[in-house]
């Protein structure tokens with residue numbers, strides 16, 4: 465039964481991931497995510513049913529367009545597989561219920577934000593607006609955070625990054641500040657601050673590795689959105705436990 469549910473959430477994640485790919489690719493170019501249907505970026509030929517099956521289409525076509533032979537980026541398949549794995553992860557932590565639905569929705573938004581920020585060093589306002597709206601709707605349907613905690617989380621999260629942006633003179637982008645503000649709606653005060661703390665830790669570790677590998681020069685900027693997204697994901701899944709563990713550590 466457990467295995468069966470895992471498979472279900474993996475397949476669901478892979479299919480949602482396929483849609484997230486469309487968002488990641490088209491939203492920064494101001495294109496509609498509904499029309500036109502998926503097509504080859506080179507020859508414009510519309511994709512056939514077989515080409516639209518996530519993951520498998522990549523295996524069937526060996527990553528090339530059936531018509532013109534143009535190579536597709538393996539990125540699409542990676543995003544699909546990653547979404548599937550993250551969906552299983554959420555299900556393993558939350559089981560069936562409203563917290564799972566909230567986790568899957570937040571995860572989907574975070575994936576779109578992560579990849580667009582990675583590609584364009586940009587967090588789009590329209591994505592953040594949809595994310596905020598969805599978060600507010602979920603909170604209305606099944607209150608779990610509470611209005612006060614939401615407000616404090618948004619103000620504290622956004623305020624903290626704004627402060628860092630001012631002190632570091634542009635080390636933090638406007639999109640990062642807005643993202644932290646929206647996270648308050650989903651996570652509430654404590655988990656939002658934990659998410660940002662985790663994002664600094666993860667970002668710091670990754671930055672050290674990148675500098676050691678000399679992949680980027682000290683002056684190149686590394687988008688911070690993906691780290692906020694990773695911090696938010698971990699905070700949503702393990703935040704309560706982490707805070708409890710830390711509290712016991714201090715008390716003991």
Ligand SMILES: [Zn+2]
Pocket residue numbers: 504505506507508509529530531532533534
């Ligand atoms: Zn083609």
